Amino acid sequence: xxxKKGLFIFLMLVPTFSVIGFLTIYPTIKGFILAFxxxxxxxxxxxxxxxxDNFAKIFSDPEFLNIVWNTVVWISVSVFFQLVLGxxxxxxxxxxxxxxxxxxxxxxxxxxxxxxAIGLLWSWLLNGQFGIVNxxxxxxxxxxDNIQFLSNPDTAxxxxxxxxxxxxxxxxxxxxxxxxxxxxxxxxxxxxxxxAGGFKQLVSITLPxxxxxxxxxxxxxxxxxxxxxxxxxxxxxxxxAGSTEILSTYMINIVYYKNDFSRASAVGVLIVLFLLxxxxxxxxxxGGKELEL
Amino acid sequence: MKPRKVIxxxxxxxxxxxxLLFAVFPLAWIFITSIKPPQEVYTYPIRYWPSKxxxxxxxxxxxxxxxxxxxxxxxxxxxxASISATFIAMLSGYVLARMRFRxxxxxxxxxxxxxxxxxxxxxxxxxxxxxxxxxxxRLSGIILIYIGLGATFSTIMARGFFVRIPETLEEAxxxxxxxxxxxxxxxxxxxxxxxxxxxxxxxxVNNWNELFTAALFLNSDxxxxxxxxxxxxxxxxxxxxxxxxxxxxxxxxxxxxxxSFAQKYIVAGLTQGSVKE
Numbered sequence: 001x002x003x004k005k006g007l008f009i010f011l012m013l014v015p016t017f018s019v020i021g022f023l024t025i026y027p028t029i030k031g032f033i034l035a036f037x038x039x040x041x042x043x044x045x046x047x048x049x050x051x052x053d054n055f056a057k058i059f060s061d062p063e064f065l066n067i068v069w070n071t072v073v074w075i076s077v078s079v080f081f082q083l084v085l086g087x088x089x090x091x092x093x094x095x096x097x098x099x100x101x102x103x104x105x106x107x108x109x110x111x112x113x114x115x116x117a118i119g120l121l122w123s124w125l126l127n128g129q130f131g132i133v134n135x136x137x138x139x140x141x142x143x144x145d146n147i148q149f150l151s152n153p154d155t156a157x158x159x160x161x162x163x164x165x166x167x168x169x170x171x172x173x174x175x176x177x178x179x180x181x182x183x184x185x186x187x188x189x190x191x192x193x194x195x196a197g198g199f200k201q202l203v204s205i206t207l208p209x210x211x212x213x214x215x216x217x218x219x220x221x222x223x224x225x226x227x228x229x230x231x232x233x234x235x236x237x238x239x240x241a242g243s244t245e246i247l248s249t250y251m252i253n254i255v256y257y258k259n260d261f262s263r264a265s266a267v268g269v270l271i272v273l274f275l276l277x278x279x280x281x282x283x284x285x286x287g288g289k290e291l292e293l
Numbered sequence: 294m295k296p297r298k299v300i301x302x303x304x305x306x307x308x309x310x311x312x313l314l315f316a317v318f319p320l321a322w323i324f325i326t327s328i329k330p331p332q333e334v335y336t337y338p339i340r341y342w343p344s345k346x347x348x349x350x351x352x353x354x355x356x357x358x359x360x361x362x363x364x365x366x367x368x369x370x371x372x373x374a375s376i377s378a379t380f381i382a383m384l385s386g387y388v389l390a391r392m393r394f395r396x397x398x399x400x401x402x403x404x405x406x407x408x409x410x411x412x413x414x415x416x417x418x419x420x421x422x423x424x425x426x427x428x429x430x431r432l433s434g435i436i437l438i439y440i441g442l443g444a445t446f447s448t449i450m451a452r453g454f455f456v457r458i459p460e461t462l463e464e465a466x467x468x469x470x471x472x473x474x475x476x477x478x479x480x481x482x483x484x485x486x487x488x489x490x491x492x493x494x495x496x497x498v499n500n501w502n503e504l505f506t507a508a509l510f511l512n513s514d515x516x517x518x519x520x521x522x523x524x525x526x527x528x529x530x531x532x533x534x535x536x537x538x539x540x541x542x543x544x545x546x547x548x549x550x551x552x553s554f555a556q557k558y559i560v561a562g563l564t565q566g567s568v569k570e
Contacts, residue, residue: 008473009388013400016385016444023441024407027418034418092309103309105553107316112552112559114502116520117544120527121323124534132322135339166315174560198301227411230504252413252505261417268414275409 028272034265041259054266063242071226071246073157074164078225079218081165086172087214091202093173094180111170119234122163126150126235153243156236160244164231172217179213180206219282223275247271320545327351327538334535350539358536362515363522364543370432370518371500374439378447379493381440383485386451387477391460401452408445415442416506423510430512438506443496450495450562454488455481491558494551501548519544 035054039047058064089107093100110118125133128148137143149159183206191201229248232238238245238253245253251267254260326334327350329343354360389401419438420429428434458481466476482489504520511517517525523540526532552559 009392009394012384012388015381016448019441019444027415030418092305107313109549112498113545113548116504117541121319121541125319130335223409265417
């Protein structure tokens with residue numbers, strides 16, 4: 001009986017875990033090895049180890065510090081505004097109203113769409129010559145001349161951030177709404193009897209109650225945003241003049257345009273190290289609670 | 294009604310309407326652009342509505358730009374990969390949720406960590422592996438990779454759904470003479486249908502949207518998926534924005550469609566891990 005149970009467990013797990021082993025774990029290890037080799041599109045068959053050369057090239061890139069800084073800005077500004085606006089939206093949508101289901105469908109739709117297509121779409125809206133955003137701003141008298149949102153290095157980062165925030169608000173709103181709906185009504189009834197007003201209730205009941213969900217969502221979202229080059233790729237591909245280059249777009253650009261697979265792998269190793277340090281930090285803050293599921 | 298309530302109500306409605314506009318307008322505008330005749334796309338001042346709405350851009354895409362091929366490729370790749378990933382995730386998710394055995398916690402922990410490894414970090418080693426197997430520029434290669442990308446999170450999600458189905462139902466069926474697999478298929482999977490829908494749609498959407506690996510692997514025109522085709526469009530000079538707009542609409546519509554019926558289940562799948570009840 002026990003052997004039969006063991007065999008059953010084994011057979012049920014084998015497909016998933018062999019797929020993960022073969023397509024995720026092995027490539028991860030291989031990626032680390034490639035980072036110390038000279039594998040490019042042109043070195044087929046003549047791949048050899050070259051030590052830390054790839055890393056030396058990355059660190060001596062004059063743009064590198066800039067890219068790290070951009071990555072930090074990209075993550076922190078995106079996540080901050082996604083959270084604040086997403087939570088705000090959830091609070092506004094919390095009380096049931098007629099047509100709330102349809103409203104939710106209409107405002108939540110962006111969150112699972114292709115980030116690349118969303119980026120492309122917005123690059124048309126923000127177009128410096130024929131973009132509707134410029135048109136509206138000029139008509140409202142807010143600006144005199146069109147803004148070259150994406151071709152000017154001073155406004156490009158602002159533009160990709162705007163789109164990424166737009167893209168991420170629904171996710172935070174969905175998560176917050178689910179958390180808000182899990183707060184028992186009785187808590188508020190008690191507060192009302194005590195005479196607590198709307199704002200007081202928000203600060204002393206609602207926010208503390210959904211805090212664990214928010215912390216979890218924020219921490220996971222940071223990883224996700226860091227690994228999300230899609231929107232930038234649809235809009236600027238890291239340009240102009242590297243003003244929107246973050247670590248992930250940097251790596252992809254090295255793959256696509258320099259075809260230097262090993263150097264790109266070295267960037268990948270740096271990203272993994274960053275993620276690892278961050279994850280340890282994450283587990284310490286959250287106490288590993290969500291791992292019990 | 295108290296005046297304070299009226300003011301708050303008005304503010305709330307204004308904010309909600311403004312956000313609705315902000316959320317919906319971009320998609321509406323790209324749609325309007327896609328039904329403009331070519332000469333009205335680049336006008337100054339901008340035309341807000343075409344003088345004569347036309348499906349020209351879509352006809353061009355499907356008849357001249359080979360978009361039908363890309364669309365079929367995308368559907369095929371996404372379906373094949375999501376169905377496979379969902380199937381194997383159901384098996385492993387079930388075992389991880391239901392059976393007591395040593396290493397269960399470790400395996401779950403392992404899944405949690407692997408789901409953090411993003412696709413674009415794996416594409417180079419996968420490219421090097423797959424060129425050894427002659428799987429570059431083949432849809433089967435991309436399907437395999439997508440199964441790998443989907444398997445981890447699908448299992449986590451499936452496990453979450455299984456945990457919520459009361460075990461007693463299965464035990465009752467097994468006492469009545471069902472085998473464990475029989476109980477799984479007859480009782481649990483039926484209750485799991487929302488879970489299956491969630492895992493499948495989430496995986497489908499991710500596959501449908503994936504660009505970077507596909508762009509590296511699929512280099513011949515007949516093998517491209519929709520995102521790769523869009524990507525190759527923008528590198529071509531002289532692409533008209535009404536045509537590109539139509540391509541974007543086509544890239545977005547299937548996911549909007551999937552979400553209009555599966556969003557409820559997907560949200561349940563995503564929130565159950567992080568929202569404590």
